[in-house]
Amino acid sequence: MHLATDPNLPDSNRVTAAVALAECGDGRGTALLDAQAADDRFGGGQRLRAATELTRFAPSRGRDVLCALTVEQRLEDVYRVGAANELTRLRDPWARDAWAGLAADATLTAEHRVEAARTLQGLGDPRGADLLAGLAALDGLPAAQRIRAASFLMESADPRGADALNTLAAGPGIDGAHRIEAAAALARFGDPRGGDALRALAIASTLAAGHRIAAARVLAELGDPRGADLLESLARSRQLENSHRVDAALALTDMGDARGPDTLATLASDPAFDVGSRIRAAQLLDEAGDPRGIAALHALASAPRIADPQRIQAAEALGRLGDSRGANVLFVLASDTGRKGGDRVDAAKALDRLGNPSGKQLLTELAADDRIGRLARFKAREAVSNPLRFRRK
Structure with missing residues (x-):
């Protein structure tokens, strides 16, 4: 006691x-x-x-x-x-009333309210479905929980679930990710409005590019051929940022669609594309086992019209893929006395990061070369004295 x-x-x-x-x-x-x-x-x-x-x-x-x-x-x-x-x-016998009260209680978290309504529905009480429908339509509730409530209705073949998901997919007040989630859920339950909603999201110019690509990808993964067509269209659209065009082509490639690698190859060789995006496209092409990736990187590393910093980046990427031509380009750039001292040092550092002994030798020479400028010499000396720091991948 x-x-x-x-x-x-x-x-x-x-x-x-x-x-x-x-x-x-x-x-x-x-x-x-x-x-x-x-x-x-x-x-x-x-x-x-x-x-x-x-x-x-x-x-x-x-x-x-x-x-x-x-x-x-x-x-x-x-x-x-x-x-x-x-x-x-x-x-x-009061358990059902307890669940109904919890589902209707606005002081409870949305997740618990939806769970309470779902439990009530599972107990065979018609109030459960009514509460789920109300929660799915409640503007003040987080979109994820509204989708969850609607999906529970769909599982029990309640038509209010499909209508709620369709409304959420089209809702301008809902963020893109949740609109995609709602449309995908609708499509997975066999409602054709889901696929149509995903297509509408993929072509919506007001939506963030990442969400448009995600919508097209989900549509394709659901077996709708419009998804792959939309991904190709997005990858070729000059209205999108270059990085997003590469993302769209990658999504197409990941799905095993031959248009993906072809589009990546086109982007990697497009002179209107920024060099960084071209390099990324080439690297992704190589990861997909396509030899055009190596060829594109070599073309970039060897192109005299491309600025040295970008050529160095391409050459190092080429070297990391095991192609000796990358190291050769870096050696030429680092040894050329007609180039900027800072670029020569950066090329030598990249060569050193590839594990090529010429990189360390060139850095040592550049650290003592008065002709390359004080700042460039300092960078070279720092690389020689702190080799581990500058060999980070």
Whole structure:
């Protein structure tokens, strides 16, 4: 008795002591559990535990306390839901009302409200589907939970689910990622409006390019040929940033569509493209096992009209793929006294990063060369004195 009432003990120990007393047939243990479950100075978990234990010794009173916990808004959501779960486990007739109350309670998190409605639906109560429909249409709810509620309706073949998903997919107030998620869910449930919504998102110029590509990719993954066509169109669109065009071509390549590598090859050789994006396209082409990737990198590294910093970048990328021509280009650039000192040092550093011994030798020579400028000499000396720092991949 003393342990169960000692305020200096942790709540869990006090509940354990009360349970032990009740198990001995002492009515004071039952009374203590009742008091602990109602005491808001106790942690929510221990209050729920006390109420659950109370159902063993005083079933009716324990269930009444569990009912009270489900509606106590000061209690953390997880324990209110936990109390409803206990009522369900006990097959208490008030359990359904508890779930309905939780689903309708705006003070509860959206996730718990949707879960409560879903549980009620699973118990065969028609209020569950009605509550899910209401939550799916509730503007103030996070889009992810609205989609979740609508999907639960779809699983039970309730047409309100499809309508809700269609509304979310078209909703201008919903962010692009969730519009795609809603449209994809609709399509996966076999509703043709889902595919149409994904196509509309992919061609929407007001939508972020990344979301447009994602919509087209999901459409393709669902087996709709319009998805691959849209990805090709996006990859070739000069209205998109170069990096996004490469992303679209990569998505097409990842799906095994032959137009993907062809588009990457086109982008890698497009003089209107920035060199960084061309290099990335060439690298992705090589990763796909297409020899045109190596050829494109070599063309970039060898092109005299391309600025030295970009040629160095392409040559190093070529070298990392095991092609010795990359190191050869870097050696030529680093050795050419007619080039800027800083670019020569950068070429020598790239050569050194490839593990080519000529890189270290050239850096040592450049560090002592007064003709390349003070800053370039400093960069060379720093690379020689701190080789590990400058050999980071």
